[in-house]
Structures are given as structure tokens and as C-alpha cells.
Amino acid sequence: MPNRESENTSTLTPEQRLTPASFDVLRACIVTISDVETVRECVAYENAHQNRKPILRRLAQRASELRAKEDGAVDLCE
Template identity: 50%
Template sequence: MDAQARIGTDGGTDEDSEDAASGERILDGLPPEKLLDTNDVSRIRAGIHCMGSVETVKQYVAYENSNEQRDHILRLLQQRATELREQT
């Protein structure tokens, strides 16, 4: 990618659309039931860090809420959503 961010047709940057695409790739390759079906917090943390959109994070929150309901995982997801919101 160029050193300068380009503006996309929706007013966002090309980086925004890349982040959204990245989130979709995470969902395809590592769906919530696969990522969150472990107690290895370092692996979960790494997966959460790769999430590029709040919408993606919400899907993992919904899964965690309906299954394990682990507070520490929900906090990590909430923190990532906050980071993503602050980037915009």
C-alpha cells in the first residue's frame, strides 16, 4: 500500500475496507466456535488482536455470551472493540 492512505468511495480509507475484509477472513478461517473453544488465553488474545472491525468483535461476544460467558474473555473483546472505535 502507498505511504499515504487513500479515501475510498464511501468516505473511509482503503485501510478501513482492508480491516473489514480482515475481519471477514478471521470469521471464515477462525469462527467464534473454533477460536473460543479453548482455555488458551494467549491464543484467544492473538485472535482478538487480529480482528479489524467492531462487527466482527460483536459476533465473538455473542458467541461467548451464549456459551462460556467467561468474564476475562468478554473483557478482552470489549477492549478490542474500544480500540477499534478509537481508531475511527
């Protein structure tokens, strides 16, 4: 049985992920990113549009978390 939640979040465009005005919703959209390529797309979108430093920092943090998982490192924050 497919996981609908991950299916729905993986189909969001960078614009859909980064448009919400609420920082809490933005944070949730970033946390649900499941691959580094999507993070890169979101960084490119953010750089081209609003260039918000806190959002770019969160995206960098998410990319770091994903790379650590790919490398098999233990994430102490979870």
C-alpha cells in the same frame, strides 16, 4: 498482492476464535479482529456458550480500540 494473514483471520468464526484452551492463543485471536461487527459476533457467541468474564473484557477492550481507530484517535498503547 492480498494479505493472507488478514484474509485467514477475517474468515474465522466466533467459535474458531474463542475455542482455543490457551489464553495466549485466545488473546491472539482477539487481537486480530479487524472490525467491530466481528467483535459483536464474538461477544454474542461467548455470552451464549462459556460467558468467561476475562474474554468478554478483552473483547470490550478490542471494540474500544477499533472504535478509536475509526474515529481517528491515536492509540497510545501501540
